[in-house]
Amino acid sequence: MKVRMRMILHYLCKFILSIVFLLLVLLTTLRLTILSEKYMLKQFEKTGYFEKLSKTILDEMSNYIIQSGLDEEVLNNIYTTDMIEKDMHTIITSIYRNQDMNIDTTELKENLENNVAAYLEKNNIKVADQTSLDRFVDQIADVYQSKVSLSGNLNLVKGKLNKVITYVNIAVIALLITTILLSLFIKFYLKKEVFAIPFFTTAFLIFIGCYFFKNSININNIMILNKEISSFLTEILSKLLSRLNLIAIILMIIGIMETVILKIFKTKK
Amino acid sequence: MLKKIIQIFGVIAKQLAVAFFFACFLIVIINLTCGNKIQRYISLINMITVMDKTGEDSESQEISFDSVKKKLASYPSWGTIWATLNIPSINMEAPVYQGDTLDIIKYGIGHYAGSYYPGEGSTIIFAAHNSSQHFMRLPQLKIGDKVIVYASYGTYTYEVTNTKIIKDTDTDSLAIQTDKEELIMYTCYPVNVVGHKDKRYVVYAKLVGEEHES
Numbered sequence: 399m400k401v402r403m404r405m406i407l408h409y410l411c412k413f414i415l416s417i418v419f420l421l422l423v424l425l426t427t428l429r430l431t432i433l434s435e436k437y438m439l440k441q442f443e444k445t446g447y448f449e450k451l452s453k454t455i456l457d458e459m460s461n462y463i464i465q466s467g468l469d470e471e472v473l474n475n476i477y478t479t480d481m482i483e484k485d486m487h488t489i490i491t492s493i494y495r496n497q498d499m500n501i502d503t504t505e506l507k508e509n510l511e512n513n514v515a516a517y518l519e520k521n522n523i524k525v526a527d528q529t530s531l532d533r534f535v536d537q538i539a540d541v542y543q544s545k546v547s548l549s550g551n552l553n554l555v556k557g558k559l560n561k562v563i564t565y566v567n568i569a570v571i572a573l574l575i576t577t578i579l580l581s582l583f584i585k586f587y588l589k590k591e592v593f594a595i596p597f598f599t600t601a602f603l604i605f606i607g608c609y610f611f612k613n614s615i616n617i618n619n620i621m622i623l624n625k626e627i628s629s630f631l632t633e634i635l636s637k638l639l640s641r642l643n644l645i646a647i648i649l650m651i652i653g654i655m656e657t658v659i660l661k662i663f664k665t666k667k
Numbered sequence: 668m669l670k671k672i673i674q675i676f677g678v679i680a681k682q683l684a685v686a687f688f689f690a691c692f693l694i695v696i697i698n699l700t701c702g703n704k705i706q707r708y709i710s711l712i713n714m715i716t717v718m719d720k721t722g723e724d725s726e727s728q729e730i731s732f733d734s735v736k737k738k739l740a741s742y743p744s745w746g747t748i749w750a751t752l753n754i755p756s757i758n759m760e761a762p763v764y765q766g767d768t769l770d771i772i773k774y775g776i777g778h779y780a781g782s783y784y785p786g787e788g789s790t791i792i793f794a795a796h797n798s799s800q801h802f803m804r805l806p807q808l809k810i811g812d813k814v815i816v817y818a819s820y821g822t823y824t825y826e827v828t829n830t831k832i833i834k835d836t837d838t839d840s841l842a843i844q845t846d847k848e849e850l851i852m853y854t855c856y857p858v859n860v861v862g863h864k865d866k867r868y869v870v871y872a873k874l875v876g877e878e879h880e881s
Contacts, residue, residue: 409685416689461769464796467861514861523861530862537863594679598686603693614709654679661675 408588415580415592416599422573423600423645425566431638433563435494439487445633448483450626455482455545459538466534472517476509477542485546493552496560501546503539510535548623591660597653604646608639732786732820734879739784739820750785750818752776752793757804763816767794776801776852782843785816785823785850786877790843793852797868802854806830806868814850814872821879825850825872832856835865848874 431437442448456473463470485501492499514535518525525531544550581592617635621628697705730749731740743749743765750763767777776795783789795801814825828849833840841851849871856868 412685413689413692416686417693458769461773462863464773464798465855465864467797467859518861525861527860527862530860530864533863533865534861594682595686595689598683599689599693602686602690606690606694615712620712653682657679657682658675661671661678 404588408584408590411580411584411588412595413599415577415584415596416603418573418576418580419596419600419649420603422570422577423604423642423649425570425573427638427642427645429563429566429570431641432634433559433566435490438494439490441634441637442486442490442630443483445630447626447630448479448486450629451486451545452477452479452482454624454626455542458541458545462534462537462541468514468517468534472510472513473538474513476513476538477506481505482546489547489552493556493559494563496557499547499553499556501543503543506542507535507539510538545624548627551623591656594653594657597649597656601646601649601653604642604649608643608646612639730819732818732879734786737786737788739787745780746771748775749778750816753815753817754808754812755815756809756812757807759801759804761795761801763793767792772796772801782851783845783848785818785848785874786821786879788848789845791816791848791850792841792843793850795852795854797854797856797858797864802852802868803858805852805854805870806856806858808870813875814852814870816850819880821877823874823878824876826875827870827872829871831869831871833867833869835867837867840869850874 455477459473460470463473488501489499491497514531517523547553584590584592617632620632620635622631730743732738733740745766747765748762749765751760752763753760762775763778764771764775765778765780767779771777772795776793778784779792779794782792785791797803797805808827808830810827810829812827814827816823816825831840835855841853850873851869851871853867853869855864856866857864858868
């Protein structure tokens with residue numbers, strides 16, 4: 399009876415440990431990827447987001463050029479990819495640290511005003527209404543600000559993201575403590591090997607989960623906010639799935655190695 | 668040695684079987700407790716899919732007209748060309764796109780999706796930039812000038828009845844009416860001023876002739 403009870407307890411502990419492992423793997427992966435400021439900034443750079451956004455901003459600005467009576471040449475070099483990168487850094491930092499979000503468009507406005515002045519002089523055009531010109535400059539600056547800050551939509555996640563990161567950190571610590579306690583209990587009280595079954599279970603669940611996710615969600619067609627951010631998210635999601643699959647494979651290998659090493663060690667004893 | 672290897676394989680197989688059972692058991696629990704919610708979220712995520720057809724490559728789209736109900740039987744997709752606008756007096760001909768966002772009117776005339784279509788007996792609103800290919804010469808139109816819309820389901824001829832300069836915030840002048848067919852075309856104004864334009868030049872035209880495709 400006692401042996402049977404120990405056996406039930408053993409499998410129950412392993413089952414709980416499997417769930418704890420799964421949560422630990424998922425939350426740690428999230429914490430090190432989407433919830434990491436450094437990772438996201440690196441990904442923005444790696445996926446060429448700034449270059450893509452630069453083209454989109456120019457495209458959007460050119461919509462206002464047609465109606466302004468000016469030529470597209472006035473938009474030449476009014477902003478640079480480095481400027482976008484710097485502003486995106488400010489935005490991402492402010493989101494992850496819950497700080498105020500400020501995009502300074504003074505330089506862009508100055509560059510645009512200089513270009514417009516040069517264009518007007520070159521074509522001998524006299525401005526009758528300076529207010530129209532000032533409003534045009536403001537409009538172009540607004541396009542830049544709105545595109546870089548994703549029309550202020552990032553403000554929606556600003557306060558929340560900070561809280562989520564705190565909760566995830568707490569959860570990871572709690573799960574780590576639970577893992578240690580359960581492992582010690584299985585190892586020293588139940589006198590059984592600890593990791594193989596939980597690792598295998600976690601790996602199976604990750605494989606099945608990734609397969610289900612890939613087959614039920616059309617990642618490549620997701621459209622959120624704009625094309626650039628959508629393709630960025632698509633790449634991030636694909637990377638996340640590949641990373642999880644890799645973790646599952648590693649867990650499988652560690653599980654097998656633990657069993658093999660323990661068996662060899664036991665036989666030698 | 669071989670016996671030992673077989674023994675190890677046996678243990679691993681047993682562990683894998685237990686792990687697989689655990690995984691399946693957990694999936695069943697998740698499915699029973701929040702399966703519906705997961706399905707709902709997946710459907711929602713899959714719904715966030717937008718086909719971007721806007722641009723120079725947008726193909727002309729055939730649409731059909733129900734002449735009994737005086738209504739379109741099928742509507743054009745967003746960003747596609749569904750008609751050609753011709754104004755002989757100012758020598759202008761340009762494609763008409765579905766939608767009037769800045770992205771769309773970059774390529775041609777934009778049809779305000781909230782307005783009606785030629786033949787439906789209500790207000791049709793067209794917007795375009797004041798560029799040379801589009802509505803730059805709209806202020807040159809005189810009362811009585813002809814405006815022709817060649818849609819895939821018919822040809823509609825309008826006659827200019829009125830012109831107006833309005834503030835960009837004046838939406839009353841672009842109100843949609845259902846008691847008479849009227850084509851409203853507008854562009855930014857003044858045409859020859861550089862910078863932001865806070866006025867609109869509006870042309871009103873009434874339906875004077877229609878030919879349906881058989």
